[in-house]
Amino acid sequence: MTDPPRRRRGRPRAGESSGREAILAAATAEFETHGYDAATVRAIAARAGVDPALVHHHFGTKADLFGAVVNAPMRPDKDLPAILAGDPDQIGAGIVRYVLTTWDRPEVRRRGVALLRTAVGTKAGSPLLVGFLRREMLGQVSRVIPGPDAELRATLVASQIAGLLMTRYVLALEPIASTPVEDVVAWVGPTIQRYVSD
Protein backbone atom coordinates (compact mmCIF):
# COMPACT_ATOMS: atom_id res chain seq x y z
CA MET A 1 0.00 0.00 0.00
CA THR A 2 2.05 2.89 -1.27
CA ASP A 3 -0.65 5.52 -1.78
CA PRO A 4 -1.58 7.79 1.12
CA PRO A 5 -4.87 6.83 2.78
CA ARG A 6 -7.76 9.15 2.10
CA ARG A 7 -7.95 12.00 4.63
CA ARG A 8 -11.06 13.26 6.30
CA ARG A 9 -11.68 16.97 5.85
CA GLY A 10 -10.19 19.50 8.28
CA ARG A 11 -6.88 20.02 10.02
CA PRO A 12 -4.99 16.96 11.22
CA ARG A 13 -4.75 16.66 14.97
CA ALA A 14 -1.65 15.67 16.87
CA GLY A 15 -1.50 11.88 17.06
CA GLU A 16 -4.20 11.40 14.46
CA SER A 17 -1.86 9.89 11.92
CA SER A 18 -0.59 7.25 14.34
CA GLY A 19 -4.18 6.48 15.37
CA ARG A 20 -5.14 5.90 11.74
CA GLU A 21 -2.12 3.69 11.20
CA ALA A 22 -2.94 1.66 14.31
CA ILE A 23 -6.51 1.17 13.08
CA LEU A 24 -5.32 0.10 9.60
CA ALA A 25 -2.85 -2.35 11.13
CA ALA A 26 -5.52 -3.76 13.43
CA ALA A 27 -8.00 -4.03 10.55
CA THR A 28 -5.45 -5.86 8.39
CA ALA A 29 -4.83 -8.34 11.18
CA GLU A 30 -8.54 -8.87 11.93
CA PHE A 31 -9.46 -9.32 8.25
CA GLU A 32 -6.64 -11.80 7.75
CA THR A 33 -7.46 -13.74 10.90
CA HIS A 34 -11.24 -13.88 10.71
CA GLY A 35 -12.11 -13.09 7.08
CA TYR A 36 -14.26 -10.27 5.83
CA ASP A 37 -17.62 -11.42 7.16
CA ALA A 38 -16.55 -12.31 10.70
CA ALA A 39 -14.30 -9.29 11.25
CA THR A 40 -16.07 -6.54 13.22
CA VAL A 41 -15.38 -2.86 13.68
CA ARG A 42 -15.66 -3.47 17.43
CA ALA A 43 -12.88 -6.08 17.41
CA ILE A 44 -10.73 -3.93 15.15
CA ALA A 45 -11.13 -0.99 17.53
CA ALA A 46 -10.30 -3.18 20.54
CA ARG A 47 -7.15 -4.48 18.84
CA ALA A 48 -6.11 -0.90 18.00
CA GLY A 49 -6.93 0.27 21.52
CA VAL A 50 -9.41 2.92 20.37
CA ASP A 51 -13.16 3.49 20.58
CA PRO A 52 -15.24 1.98 17.71
CA ALA A 53 -16.63 5.48 17.07
CA LEU A 54 -13.13 6.62 16.16
CA VAL A 55 -12.86 3.84 13.56
CA HIS A 56 -16.12 4.98 11.96
CA HIS A 57 -15.00 8.60 12.19
CA HIS A 58 -11.77 7.93 10.32
CA PHE A 59 -12.85 5.22 7.90
CA GLY A 60 -16.65 5.01 7.70
CA THR A 61 -18.16 1.53 7.29
CA LYS A 62 -16.47 -1.85 7.47
CA ALA A 63 -16.52 -1.90 3.66
CA ASP A 64 -14.79 1.50 3.61
CA LEU A 65 -12.18 0.21 6.03
CA PHE A 66 -11.57 -2.88 3.93
CA GLY A 67 -11.26 -0.63 0.87
CA ALA A 68 -8.58 1.37 2.67
CA VAL A 69 -6.74 -1.78 3.82
CA VAL A 70 -6.49 -3.30 0.34
CA ASN A 71 -6.21 0.11 -1.33
CA ALA A 72 -9.26 -0.94 -3.33
CA PRO A 73 -9.21 0.16 -6.97
CA MET A 74 -12.99 -0.20 -7.29
CA ARG A 75 -15.79 0.08 -4.76
CA PRO A 76 -18.77 -1.91 -6.04
CA ASP A 77 -20.43 -1.58 -2.64
CA LYS A 78 -20.70 2.19 -3.24
CA ASP A 79 -21.10 2.30 -7.02
CA LEU A 80 -23.40 -0.61 -7.84
CA PRO A 81 -26.60 0.64 -6.16
CA ALA A 82 -27.11 3.42 -8.72
CA ILE A 83 -26.60 0.99 -11.64
CA LEU A 84 -28.90 -1.65 -10.14
CA ALA A 85 -31.60 0.92 -9.35
CA GLY A 86 -31.64 2.28 -12.92
CA ASP A 87 -33.30 0.98 -16.10
CA PRO A 88 -33.61 -2.80 -15.61
CA ASP A 89 -32.83 -3.39 -19.29
CA GLN A 90 -29.54 -1.52 -18.97
CA ILE A 91 -28.10 -3.29 -15.94
CA GLY A 92 -25.83 -5.53 -18.03
CA ALA A 93 -24.44 -2.69 -20.12
CA GLY A 94 -24.21 -0.49 -17.04
CA ILE A 95 -22.13 -2.99 -15.06
CA VAL A 96 -19.73 -3.65 -17.94
CA ARG A 97 -19.35 0.07 -18.70
CA TYR A 98 -18.74 0.83 -15.01
CA VAL A 99 -16.06 -1.86 -14.69
CA LEU A 100 -14.25 -0.91 -17.90
CA THR A 101 -14.30 2.88 -17.48
CA THR A 102 -13.01 2.42 -13.92
CA TRP A 103 -10.24 -0.07 -14.77
CA ASP A 104 -9.17 1.74 -17.93
CA ARG A 105 -7.77 4.50 -15.68
CA PRO A 106 -4.04 3.70 -15.40
CA GLU A 107 -3.85 4.18 -11.62
CA VAL A 108 -6.87 1.94 -11.01
CA ARG A 109 -5.56 -0.63 -13.45
CA ARG A 110 -2.15 -0.73 -11.77
CA ARG A 111 -3.58 -1.24 -8.29
CA GLY A 112 -6.32 -3.56 -9.53
CA VAL A 113 -3.95 -5.89 -11.34
CA ALA A 114 -1.70 -6.00 -8.27
CA LEU A 115 -4.69 -6.83 -6.07
CA LEU A 116 -5.94 -9.56 -8.42
CA ARG A 117 -2.46 -11.07 -8.70
CA THR A 118 -2.32 -11.28 -4.89
CA ALA A 119 -5.86 -12.58 -4.49
CA VAL A 120 -5.49 -15.25 -7.16
CA GLY A 121 -1.79 -16.00 -6.90
CA THR A 122 -1.79 -16.93 -3.24
CA LYS A 123 -4.08 -19.35 -1.52
CA ALA A 124 -4.28 -17.08 1.52
CA GLY A 125 -5.28 -14.06 -0.55
CA SER A 126 -8.44 -15.52 -2.03
CA PRO A 127 -10.86 -15.93 0.90
CA LEU A 128 -10.59 -12.30 1.98
CA LEU A 129 -11.46 -10.94 -1.47
CA VAL A 130 -14.17 -13.56 -1.88
CA GLY A 131 -15.68 -12.51 1.44
CA PHE A 132 -15.78 -8.86 0.43
CA LEU A 133 -17.21 -9.63 -3.02
CA ARG A 134 -19.84 -11.95 -1.58
CA ARG A 135 -21.04 -9.50 1.02
CA GLU A 136 -20.71 -6.21 -0.84
CA MET A 137 -21.23 -7.13 -4.49
CA LEU A 138 -22.95 -10.49 -5.02
CA GLY A 139 -25.51 -9.74 -2.33
CA GLN A 140 -26.53 -6.52 -4.06
CA VAL A 141 -26.72 -8.14 -7.50
CA SER A 142 -28.68 -11.19 -6.35
CA ARG A 143 -31.28 -8.97 -4.65
CA VAL A 144 -32.34 -7.48 -8.02
CA ILE A 145 -32.58 -10.91 -9.70
CA PRO A 146 -35.99 -12.59 -9.56
CA GLY A 147 -36.43 -16.27 -8.82
CA PRO A 148 -34.68 -19.05 -6.93
CA ASP A 149 -31.54 -18.98 -9.11
CA ALA A 150 -30.57 -15.49 -7.95
CA GLU A 151 -27.38 -16.49 -6.15
CA LEU A 152 -26.16 -18.70 -8.98
CA ARG A 153 -26.90 -15.96 -11.51
CA ALA A 154 -24.99 -13.42 -9.43
CA THR A 155 -21.93 -15.70 -9.48
CA LEU A 156 -22.34 -16.13 -13.25
CA VAL A 157 -22.13 -12.33 -13.48
CA ALA A 158 -19.00 -12.49 -11.35
CA SER A 159 -17.54 -15.18 -13.62
CA GLN A 160 -17.87 -13.05 -16.77
CA ILE A 161 -16.61 -9.88 -15.05
CA ALA A 162 -13.68 -11.74 -13.45
CA GLY A 163 -12.73 -13.19 -16.82
CA LEU A 164 -12.97 -9.76 -18.44
CA LEU A 165 -10.60 -8.33 -15.81
CA MET A 166 -8.24 -11.28 -16.28
CA THR A 167 -8.06 -11.18 -20.07
CA ARG A 168 -8.16 -7.40 -20.62
CA TYR A 169 -6.05 -6.19 -17.71
CA VAL A 170 -4.03 -8.97 -16.07
CA LEU A 171 -3.10 -11.03 -19.14
CA ALA A 172 -3.48 -8.10 -21.60
CA LEU A 173 -4.78 -10.55 -24.19
CA GLU A 174 -5.27 -8.89 -27.58
CA PRO A 175 -7.52 -7.82 -29.15
CA ILE A 176 -9.87 -7.70 -26.11
CA ALA A 177 -7.24 -5.73 -24.16
CA SER A 178 -7.42 -2.70 -26.46
CA THR A 179 -10.96 -2.90 -27.85
CA PRO A 180 -12.88 0.36 -27.21
CA VAL A 181 -15.07 0.28 -24.11
CA GLU A 182 -18.38 0.60 -25.96
CA ASP A 183 -17.53 -2.29 -28.29
CA VAL A 184 -16.87 -4.54 -25.28
CA VAL A 185 -20.08 -3.24 -23.68
CA ALA A 186 -21.99 -4.21 -26.83
CA TRP A 187 -20.62 -7.77 -26.66
CA VAL A 188 -20.51 -8.48 -22.92
CA GLY A 189 -23.45 -6.32 -21.76
CA PRO A 190 -26.03 -8.77 -23.18
CA THR A 191 -24.23 -11.66 -21.43
CA ILE A 192 -24.58 -9.95 -18.05
CA GLN A 193 -28.13 -8.89 -18.91
CA ARG A 194 -29.10 -12.51 -19.63
CA TYR A 195 -27.58 -13.66 -16.34
CA VAL A 196 -29.51 -11.05 -14.32
CA SER A 197 -32.85 -11.13 -16.15
CA ASP A 198 -32.99 -13.96 -18.73
Added chain:
Amino acid sequence: MTDPPRRRRGRPRAGESSGREAILAAATAEFETHGYDAATVRAIAARAGVDPALVHHHFGTKADLFGAVVNAPMRPDKDLPAILAGDPDQIGAGIVRYVLTTWDRPEVRRRGVALLRTAVGTKAGSPLLVGFLRREMLGQVSRVIPGPDAELRATLVASQIAGLLMTRYVLALEPIASTPVEDVVAWVGPTIQRYVSD
Protein backbone atom coordinates in the same frame (compact mmCIF):
# COMPACT_ATOMS: atom_id res chain seq x y z
CA MET B 1 6.17 -31.17 -11.50
CA THR B 2 5.62 -34.13 -9.24
CA ASP B 3 3.84 -36.48 -11.61
CA PRO B 4 5.89 -38.83 -13.75
CA PRO B 5 6.15 -37.75 -17.40
CA ARG B 6 4.20 -39.85 -19.86
CA ARG B 7 6.25 -42.74 -21.20
CA ARG B 8 6.45 -43.86 -24.77
CA ARG B 9 5.65 -47.49 -25.29
CA GLY B 10 8.34 -50.13 -25.00
CA ARG B 11 11.26 -50.90 -22.76
CA PRO B 12 13.23 -47.97 -21.37
CA ARG B 13 16.76 -47.74 -22.74
CA ALA B 14 19.80 -46.96 -20.65
CA GLY B 15 20.21 -43.19 -20.43
CA GLU B 16 16.74 -42.49 -21.76
CA SER B 17 15.49 -41.01 -18.51
CA SER B 18 18.38 -38.55 -18.27
CA GLY B 19 17.84 -37.61 -21.94
CA ARG B 20 14.18 -36.84 -21.27
CA GLU B 21 15.09 -34.77 -18.24
CA ALA B 22 17.68 -32.82 -20.24
CA ILE B 23 15.09 -32.09 -22.93
CA LEU B 24 12.51 -30.98 -20.34
CA ALA B 25 15.06 -28.70 -18.67
CA ALA B 26 16.10 -27.24 -22.02
CA ALA B 27 12.45 -26.73 -23.03
CA THR B 28 11.68 -24.96 -19.76
CA ALA B 29 14.61 -22.61 -20.30
CA GLU B 30 13.74 -21.91 -23.96
CA PHE B 31 10.05 -21.28 -23.23
CA GLU B 32 10.93 -18.94 -20.37
CA THR B 33 13.53 -17.08 -22.38
CA HIS B 34 11.77 -16.74 -25.73
CA GLY B 35 8.08 -17.33 -25.00
CA TYR B 36 5.89 -20.01 -26.51
CA ASP B 37 5.75 -18.71 -30.07
CA ALA B 38 9.44 -18.02 -30.58
CA ALA B 39 10.73 -21.17 -28.89
CA THR B 40 11.60 -23.89 -31.40
CA VAL B 41 12.12 -27.63 -31.08
CA ARG B 42 15.42 -27.12 -32.93
CA ALA B 43 16.72 -24.66 -30.31
CA ILE B 44 15.47 -26.85 -27.46
CA ALA B 45 17.28 -29.84 -28.94
CA ALA B 46 20.47 -27.82 -29.39
CA ARG B 47 20.32 -26.64 -25.79
CA ALA B 48 19.80 -30.22 -24.59
CA GLY B 49 22.61 -31.48 -26.86
CA VAL B 50 20.36 -33.95 -28.70
CA ASP B 51 18.94 -34.34 -32.18
CA PRO B 52 15.56 -32.64 -32.83
CA ALA B 53 14.20 -36.02 -33.92
CA LEU B 54 14.78 -37.31 -30.40
CA VAL B 55 12.70 -34.44 -28.97
CA HIS B 56 9.83 -35.35 -31.29
CA HIS B 57 10.32 -39.03 -30.48
CA HIS B 58 10.01 -38.46 -26.73
CA PHE B 59 7.51 -35.62 -26.60
CA GLY B 60 5.72 -35.18 -29.94
CA THR B 61 4.91 -31.64 -31.04
CA LYS B 62 5.96 -28.33 -29.49
CA ALA B 63 2.50 -28.15 -27.91
CA ASP B 64 3.01 -31.63 -26.44
CA LEU B 65 6.37 -30.58 -25.06
CA PHE B 66 4.89 -27.44 -23.51
CA GLY B 67 2.14 -29.59 -22.01
CA ALA B 68 4.79 -31.79 -20.42
CA VAL B 69 6.78 -28.80 -19.13
CA VAL B 70 3.84 -27.15 -17.39
CA ASN B 71 2.27 -30.52 -16.54
CA ALA B 72 -0.78 -29.23 -18.42
CA PRO B 73 -4.11 -30.21 -16.86
CA MET B 74 -5.98 -29.65 -20.14
CA ARG B 75 -4.88 -29.86 -23.75
CA PRO B 76 -7.21 -27.67 -25.82
CA ASP B 77 -4.85 -28.01 -28.78
CA LYS B 78 -5.70 -31.74 -28.90
CA ASP B 79 -9.29 -31.71 -27.67
CA LEU B 80 -10.85 -28.65 -29.30
CA PRO B 81 -10.74 -29.79 -32.94
CA ALA B 82 -13.43 -32.44 -32.42
CA ILE B 83 -15.72 -29.95 -30.64
CA LEU B 84 -15.19 -27.25 -33.25
CA ALA B 85 -15.75 -29.69 -36.11
CA GLY B 86 -19.08 -30.92 -34.68
CA ASP B 87 -22.59 -29.43 -34.78
CA PRO B 88 -22.08 -25.66 -35.16
CA ASP B 89 -25.04 -24.97 -32.86
CA GLN B 90 -23.46 -27.03 -30.08
CA ILE B 91 -20.01 -25.45 -30.01
CA GLY B 92 -20.81 -23.26 -26.98
CA ALA B 93 -22.27 -26.09 -24.93
CA GLY B 94 -19.52 -28.42 -26.12
CA ILE B 95 -16.71 -26.10 -25.00
CA VAL B 96 -18.24 -25.48 -21.57
CA ARG B 97 -18.97 -29.18 -21.03
CA TYR B 98 -15.42 -30.10 -22.08
CA VAL B 99 -13.85 -27.57 -19.70
CA LEU B 100 -16.03 -28.51 -16.72
CA THR B 101 -15.88 -32.30 -17.08
CA THR B 102 -12.10 -32.02 -17.41
CA TRP B 103 -11.56 -29.67 -14.46
CA ASP B 104 -14.05 -31.41 -12.19
CA ARG B 105 -11.59 -34.33 -11.97
CA PRO B 106 -9.70 -33.74 -8.70
CA GLU B 107 -6.23 -34.34 -10.14
CA VAL B 108 -6.84 -31.96 -13.07
CA ARG B 109 -8.34 -29.39 -10.76
CA ARG B 110 -5.39 -29.51 -8.38
CA ARG B 111 -2.81 -29.06 -11.15
CA GLY B 112 -4.97 -26.55 -13.02
CA VAL B 113 -5.47 -24.30 -10.02
CA ALA B 114 -1.73 -24.41 -9.29
CA LEU B 115 -0.97 -23.49 -12.90
CA LEU B 116 -3.48 -20.63 -12.94
CA ARG B 117 -2.18 -19.29 -9.63
CA THR B 118 1.33 -19.22 -11.10
CA ALA B 119 0.27 -17.75 -14.44
CA VAL B 120 -1.86 -15.02 -12.88
CA GLY B 121 -0.02 -14.46 -9.64
CA THR B 122 3.34 -13.66 -11.17
CA LYS B 123 4.05 -11.18 -13.89
CA ALA B 124 6.60 -13.55 -15.42
CA GLY B 125 4.13 -16.43 -15.54
CA SER B 126 1.53 -14.77 -17.72
CA PRO B 127 3.18 -14.33 -21.15
CA LEU B 128 4.07 -18.00 -21.50
CA LEU B 129 0.51 -19.20 -20.85
CA VAL B 130 -0.87 -16.43 -23.05
CA GLY B 131 1.45 -17.50 -25.86
CA PHE B 132 0.29 -21.11 -25.63
CA LEU B 133 -3.39 -20.16 -25.42
CA ARG B 134 -3.08 -17.74 -28.33
CA ARG B 135 -1.38 -20.22 -30.63
CA GLU B 136 -3.10 -23.45 -29.63
CA MET B 137 -6.58 -22.37 -28.53
CA LEU B 138 -7.57 -18.90 -29.75
CA GLY B 139 -6.27 -19.63 -33.24
CA GLN B 140 -8.44 -22.72 -33.53
CA VAL B 141 -11.53 -20.98 -32.18
CA SER B 142 -11.17 -17.87 -34.34
CA ARG B 143 -10.86 -20.00 -37.48
CA VAL B 144 -14.42 -21.32 -37.07
CA ILE B 145 -15.86 -17.83 -36.45
CA PRO B 146 -17.08 -15.96 -39.53
CA GLY B 147 -16.42 -12.28 -40.10
CA PRO B 148 -13.80 -9.67 -39.26
CA ASP B 149 -14.45 -9.83 -35.49
CA ALA B 150 -13.17 -13.41 -35.23
CA GLU B 151 -10.13 -12.65 -33.08
CA LEU B 152 -12.07 -10.43 -30.68
CA ARG B 153 -14.81 -13.03 -30.39
CA ALA B 154 -12.25 -15.73 -29.62
CA THR B 155 -10.87 -13.62 -26.76
CA LEU B 156 -14.43 -13.05 -25.51
CA VAL B 157 -14.77 -16.83 -25.35
CA ALA B 158 -11.50 -16.91 -23.42
CA SER B 159 -12.80 -14.24 -21.03
CA GLN B 160 -15.89 -16.25 -20.06
CA ILE B 161 -13.97 -19.52 -19.77
CA ALA B 162 -11.19 -17.87 -17.74
CA GLY B 163 -13.76 -16.37 -15.39
CA LEU B 164 -15.49 -19.71 -15.03
CA LEU B 165 -12.20 -21.37 -14.07
CA MET B 166 -11.47 -18.54 -11.62
CA THR B 167 -14.82 -18.53 -9.85
CA ARG B 168 -15.57 -22.26 -9.85
CA TYR B 169 -12.10 -23.68 -9.21
CA VAL B 170 -9.61 -21.07 -7.99
CA LEU B 171 -11.89 -18.97 -5.76
CA ALA B 172 -14.44 -21.79 -5.17
CA LEU B 173 -17.18 -19.18 -5.16
CA GLU B 174 -20.54 -20.69 -4.22
CA PRO B 175 -22.99 -21.59 -5.64
CA ILE B 176 -21.24 -21.69 -9.04
CA ALA B 177 -18.47 -23.85 -7.55
CA SER B 178 -20.78 -26.79 -6.84
CA THR B 179 -23.52 -26.35 -9.45
CA PRO B 180 -23.93 -29.52 -11.57
CA VAL B 181 -22.05 -29.45 -14.87
CA GLU B 182 -25.14 -29.53 -17.08
CA ASP B 183 -26.73 -26.60 -15.22
CA VAL B 184 -23.62 -24.50 -15.83
CA VAL B 185 -23.59 -25.68 -19.47
CA ALA B 186 -27.21 -24.49 -19.82
CA TRP B 187 -26.27 -21.03 -18.52
CA VAL B 188 -22.82 -20.45 -20.00
CA GLY B 189 -23.12 -22.49 -23.20
CA PRO B 190 -25.37 -19.85 -24.87
CA THR B 191 -22.87 -17.12 -23.90
CA ILE B 192 -20.05 -18.94 -25.70
CA GLN B 193 -22.40 -19.77 -28.57
CA ARG B 194 -23.26 -16.09 -29.03
CA TYR B 195 -19.57 -15.13 -29.01
CA VAL B 196 -18.72 -17.71 -31.71
CA SER B 197 -21.78 -17.38 -33.94
CA ASP B 198 -23.96 -14.40 -32.89
